[in-house]
Structures are given as structure tokens and as C-alpha cells.
Amino acid sequence: MVLGDPNTRPEEETIFVPNSFDLERDARDWEECTLVPWAMHLPRGAGARDIEALLLHDLHLRRGNVYVTVHQPEPFLIRFENSAHCAEARRRGRFTGNGIEIHLRRWRNLSRALGMRIFFRVRLYLDGIPEHAWTPDIVERVIGHRCALQCINTDQPTDTRHIDLWAWTANPSDIPKRVWLVFTHRPTDKSSVVVVTREQELLERWQQCLRFEVFLHIGVVEDYTAASHDLHGAVSNPEAFKPIRRPYFWRYGLLDGAPAEATSRFPARLPKPPCVQEERRQDRPGQERNQELARWDAAQDDVRGGEGRHRGDGHARKQGDFIWPRRCDDDDSDNEYTHPGRGGYESRRSHVRLEADGVRRERTRSPRKRDSEFRG
Template sequence: MAEVPSDLVSRPELSHCMMSATGEVERLRTLFTARSVVAWTGKGGRVELSTFADDIRTAYRIHRNDIQVTKFHPEDFFITFANHSDHEAVLQQPRLVTRSGREYFFRPWDERRNAEAVDIHFRVRLCIEGIPMHGRTEEAVAKLIGPRCSVHYVEEYSRRRNNNSTFDVWIWISDPSSIPKASRFTITRHDAESAPVDTPFPDLEPEQPAPWARKKGLTYPMIIHVDSVQDLVARYYRGYQWRYGETDDAARSRMVSRPLEPYRPLPEPDRHSDDEEDDHQEQRSRRRHRSRSLWGRFGGRSSSRSREPDRGDRGRYNEENRGRQRSCDVVVHRSCSRNLSRSAEPGETRL
């Protein structure tokens, strides 16, 4: 059993973590960019939070309910306004000196401050074996693949649990060689959830209940297969072959490399007013195809089918239809739709 360390000198000096911005992250970024400023004091010394809040409300004639002031670092205060006009009024006078001689400075909150711009140009498709049915979520994959990756999206058939042989997901990563071949994944017992952030403070419990026993869980063995790699800078695509139940081995895995072709929409068929019957059949065919390609029409996501053909022997190579090149020919495209095989995502070349 692990013991509590007497000191923490063995902690790593530096770590790296990456995540994809969620809808909530984007909402907060938009809010803080439009309504928030940071502030710090001059040479006068430290100022209490309540004193600073009173000074700014008095100077700019802002109602108490229209402003939120909190402590912040590395600046002293973080201010969020309910009205955009108050936000602009403060930034028009970025220096405030009160009658008592206290001096404050203001600047807009900026997500780029203290940040370094990066470009993630590798996109990798993973097929993960061993995730238990109740743990097949995007959050679980983000934990499993490590902090240096971020989830792009989960294939639709995996997200809907229509095919559960593997859990297939696309990720963004700077170095595909850092993806582990296998992992041990632990799911612990459920913790009490925190109250929503919009709950008033008087209605909150003073603290979370302390645990009364050890936390239990179950650990599952995982195998992580690299199915394909896209380099969006060099514009190439590499597809790999792997076997069920075996970790990937570069010495035996065959690799096929192709240039990454841009997505070309299918041409619209010729429409003849004198052939109404064929016209109606064509419309019905396109409607069936569009229903299967809904995700490809929104945001360029994969138009993966809701079902896949039976995989058969688990010891054979991954199916031949993994990575089939998408054709712009209408007949071939319809044939793929009828076979319900995995489809390529717009912008990717399937082998």
C-alpha cells in the first residue's frame, strides 16, 4: 500500500496538458472579453476588496448589483460588469485616483496574456479496446489518452453505442508517438456532486462532507490502437493495420501513406422536368443519404453510419473498409451508403 510521502521533493518540475474548448469555455471567454477588466493598485499599498469595490462604484456611479469584484492574480482584482456601457466607461479612464489618494489601474481581460500561441497539426484516429460500457464517454477518453491530447470528437456509432467492438475517437495531438499503446483505466465510486454555481451562498453547505472510508474502484486493461494519422501541414494521411487483443507493433504493422485530398462536394444530378418519376426517386435517394450524412453537413464532422458490418474473427486485421478512400462518384457513394460501412470524414482520405 502506498504511504504518505514525508516530503514532496519528488514531484515533477513541469507538466503539459491540453483540452479542446467546450461550449461553456467559449461562452465564458466571450463574456469575460466583453464585460471584464483586471485592476491593480498603485504605489499606495495593499487595498481591501471591499474598499476597492466601494471606490469603483462611487467613481463610475455603478449600482451594486451591476458589478462583481473578486480577488485576482497576478493583478489584484477581477471585475465583471452586467452592462457593457459600464465596461467601456472604465476603460476610457484606465487610471483612477480617489479623493483619499488611492490609485488604481485598469486594462481589459485578454485570453492571450501570459499565453503562447501553438498550432496542433496532427489529427489521429484511435480505436480503443477494453473501455467498459458504462465508461464510454468523451471525458473518459480524455483521461485515458493523456494530458498531451485533446478529443476532437467521438465517432457517431461509438457515441450512440451502435457498435461496441472498440471505442473510436479522433484526437488532436502534437506528437503522435506519445500516444500510449496500452493503459490501465480505473473508475472509482461516485462522489457527491457540487451545487450549481448559480446557487446563492446562503443556501450552500459550509463544506463538502469528509470521506469516512477509502475510495474503491475497478481497474480495466486497455489497448489503444492508432488507426490513422493526418498531418494537416504536410498534407498526408497514413493508415495503419492492427489486430484485436494485441498492442500495436511498428515492426509488423503495415502502413500506407497517401496525400490528404481536399473535400469536394458531390455534384448535383441533372434534373429533367420530363422525367418526374426518376426525379422523385432521385430525391428519395438523396434524402436517405442526407439522413445518414447529417454529421457531415454540420461542421464537417464524420458522416459515420449508425451501424457497422460484423467484424467476424477478432484475430484478423482491422476491416478492409476502415479507411476506404471516399469517392466523389455518385454511384460509389450510394453503394457505400447501402453497405452501411464506415464513411470518411470530409477533408480526409480513407484507404
């Protein structure tokens, strides 16, 4: 068994395609201009061209006014260019000639369709789609296997962190947490994301692609399954059926449900600009003096056998029965900050910290208001 064998392929998949005015117009046009046989007799060797010739002769039409193609499950599909010609052929119903006898009926768009109801509405946040691909077509491709797009809420001129949308789904648990958006090469219009070789023979044997990691975050799930027990009542009085709303937390660059200590792949941290660091050095003329004192305390600590005021790294140390706290200038790192996509758990740590020796110390200033965790 190798890749591509029937036993290696999935049994089924669902693709959601939002209906549109153009699709409905085309469906109506096909129903008005298309017929299929419901009973017929053909001599051996007769086919679509013979049926087309019979219709052209009996209806006094010119070539190009009607097309007959081999079809499935009906054996033939008869498409007229003019709805009036189709109506005349449907009125006559039966055509005979050259040993052919065929009975026609109207083609129906919904003859093989099955009904389906969807009772879950979800608010999705697409995190990771490149900005040049922010189009409704790309969004529908990303979520189309599990969701039907309802509307897009994102205001792109002011917020390009994620794409915010509402969609319908048969089962929220089937929505993947991550998808890979792959851009391929199209030889017909000579478009390529990466130029690897100009040899046409190699381009026909393999594809050089680029893929982007896209996270699908679920912010809110609205459950309408209660309406399925009384559909007639839900239709006549929709206000009586309120959905069950379940909000969820999510973080940029991480799978939904990731551990609290998890961090996004990139960017993890961004350094402060060099000019800001230089200004802060100038604002602290005593910083070098503090470092000298720390080194001196560490040396004295080694002389006294490990019981100095402070350790050289700025942590609290124990001297006899007294515990010296950390210096206030070591409270936070001034050269780093928490990126909004990193996880945001540092901004939600308790305002009270415990030192390595169990000392309880209150913060001397408020935590930063950088929140990358979202609800709903």
C-alpha cells in the same frame, strides 16, 4: 524523500481541451466585463473591499454590480455585471479617493497564452471502455493528455467492439498503449461503484475504486510536418501538401507491437454450446469406432516396438519406409474456435502443415474467416 515531494513529481504535462461555443462565449463575456489595474497606489491595509467601495461610489452603482477579487499575476481582478458599466469605467480609466489611486485597463483572455502547432493526425481505436461509459466526456478524458479529439466515427447501435475516432497530437510516440480508466466514489451524490462500508470516517480516509483496462490502438498516422517548412504556402494552397500516411496493425486485447504468439487476457476461447456438441456426436456414428481403432493401433505399436500405423493421439507415425498421415477427422478441433479478440493468428496460418516427422500435407478444407487483426 517520500511520495508527494517536489522531486518525485513530473515537471510538466499537457492537457488538450476541445474548444466549444460555450467557452468562446464565456471568453467574450469576460473580456467585455472585466478590468485589471496596470498602475495603482494603495495605503497600508487597503485591499479589494476598499477598491470595490471606491468604484461603487464614483460610478454610482449598487452593491453586487461589481466584484473585486485578489488575482495573479495582476494584483486585482475587477468584474462588472453589466458591460455598459465596464465600458464606462474603462473610459474613465483613473479613480482616486481615500488615499487610493488606481488606473484600469481591459482584461485580455490571450495575454498569457502561447501559440502551438500540431502536425500529426491519428486514427485511434479505444478497446476496453465499458459500454455504459461510451460518452464524449469519457473519451476526451482517456485521450486528453496526449491528443485533441477531432471526431468520433463509431456507430454504437451496430458495433460496440471499440470506439473509432480521429484526433490531433503533437507526437504520436507519446500516446500510451494502455490506460487505466478508474471509477471512484463521490459522496456528494451518494454514487459508488462498490459499497464497502457505511462508516463516513473510513470513506474520508481511503477510496474503493474500480478500474478498467483500456487499450489505445493506433490505426493510421497522418504526418503534416512537411507543411511546417512553408506555412504561408500551406494556407494559401492546402491541396499542394499531402500528408504522409502510415497504417499499422493492431489486435483486440493486446498492446500495439505485442509478439505474434501473444494472446489477450480474456476471453481467450469460448466453448461450443452443449447442444451443438451433442448434435455433432449424433452426426458421427463412426467416431467411437475410430477411437477403438486408434487404441488398438497404439497397443499393436507397443507390441511391434513402436512402429504402428497411427499413434493414439491421432498424429502421423512411421512404419518402415512409409509414413502414415494423420486422420482427416483430426484436422481441426470442432469444440473450440478462435475468438475475434484473441489475436487471429490461427486463421492466418499457412494452408500447408508440416507434421512432426517432416511430412507435407495439404489442408482438406478452407481456414475459418475470423480476422481480429486490423489495418488502419
